[in-house]
Amino acid sequence: MSGKIPDMDVTMLSALAEPTRKKIVELLRDGPLSVGEIAERLGLRQPQASKHLKVLSDNGILEMTAEANRRIYKLRSEPFQAMNDWLKSFRGVMEDRFDKLDQYLRDMQDQDQR
């Protein structure tokens, strides 16, 4: 029932790795929405919307507020911060600064010669 503590684990990625759920997240980027609004804007049947929202909530990506008989969903910040931190560890890759391939091949060649 309660959302997981968000660190950059695979459950967060798998939650986002579903087309509809990614759309939901992108939709909520602009602000909180109710289940019905989400379903309508994305052309979903209500049960599927609820199911996807449950998955996202269970993985700590969304949080829910009850408003009368409506449930308002909004994004939590932590998972995105965690994802951002994780991505930072790939900064070297992103910047293409090292071409480690040459070095690697060199090492292999050295080993072969022993």
Added chain:
Amino acid sequence: MSGKIPDMDVTMLSALAEPTRKKIVELLRDGPLSVGEIAERLGLRQPQASKHLKVLSDNGILEMTAEANRRIYKLRSEPFQAMNDWLKSFRGVMEDRFDKLDQYLRDMQDQDQR
């Protein structure tokens, strides 16, 4: 056969949303490796390693270089840049809980990245 053009689509996420593949990516963060080395370091059987590497390659996350009868895999930069760009669109969400100092420092850091 050839890798897909990397934009932040769900296929990239689903490729990373598998525990072993995420480990492979994190392993290759430090430099290119051959199939055998990847399998050994992660305790995988060779066929499973090859299969995961194929998925990652098909989604444009890795690229391969043939060296004799070895295949060297390394990370491509584009998918991570795309993921980073996508994440930036959630900056409003991420910064929600930060005071202005943190926001300021973050902006400075982003400038450094150019």
Added chain:
DNA sequence: TTCAAATATACCTTTACAGGAATATTCCTC
């Protein structure tokens, strides 16, 4: 206290995919 709206849940069916094991392919060395 009954009705309708909004949402969640349960059950079923189908499909995608991961692992296991065997086999095919490629390339070097002798």
Added chain:
DNA sequence: GAGGAATATTCCTGTAAAGGTATATTTGAA
């Protein structure tokens, strides 16, 4: 060109998960 090492591929099986449909639950209002 035969053998072995490194890697890819194929086939099989089990399982997780997504959609469809029906139904349960909660809430406000008449």
